[in-house]
Amino acid sequence: AQSVDQPDAHVTLSEGASLELRCSYSYSAAPYLFWYVQYPGQSLQFLLKYITGDTVVKGTKGFEAEFRKSNSSFNLKKSPAHWSDSAKYFCALEGTQGGSAKLIFGEGTKLTVSS
């Protein structure tokens, strides 16, 4: 079965600190992996995706994520964090076998960056 786990429902840190949001997945092969962000009162916005190749992918707004096949993770990182990064972040998986854009989302991590 395919699944995505974001173990931290809430993360709080101070502006200037490094942020890392955790995401692990379950899939029988190498999936496509995504991060989306939802700012308060706004719709989900694409941040970055992993398809194949380089295990570190860079996205918009200074974010990057590292794909680690060894422990089935795709953690989102940014340094330093800014107060404007406060939002809810969603990790998602798309299976590479059939069904385009049929994303499986995690529950999301609400990030609060205090200034």
Add this chain to the structure above:
Amino acid sequence: DPKIIQKPKYLVAVTGSEKILICEQYLGHNAMYWYRQSAKKPLEFMFSYSYQKLMDNQTASSRFQPQSSKKNHLDLQITALKPDDSATYFCASSQDWGAGAETLYFGSGTRLTVL
């Protein structure tokens, strides 16, 4: 300006009634989708359309019927509404369907409450 317009933003309905959720995208995309986010559940895929043709249906109930009158429209008709249908329904689009790892663009959602 929002490129994916969902109407209405909020919707309250009584059990047993029927509602239509509207979605229009102005991104020139060829594929459109519906996702649902229920309370305490992650976003879940419902339907995908490509060039007005249904490509994928992950919704078990026939009470949910997508309707595409134009390539940039994908409405969602829900009949015989139940309280369990209460959720935020997100429309999304992508440039194409089928290649895999498509970047999705989301609307701001319609929050449906069924009493």
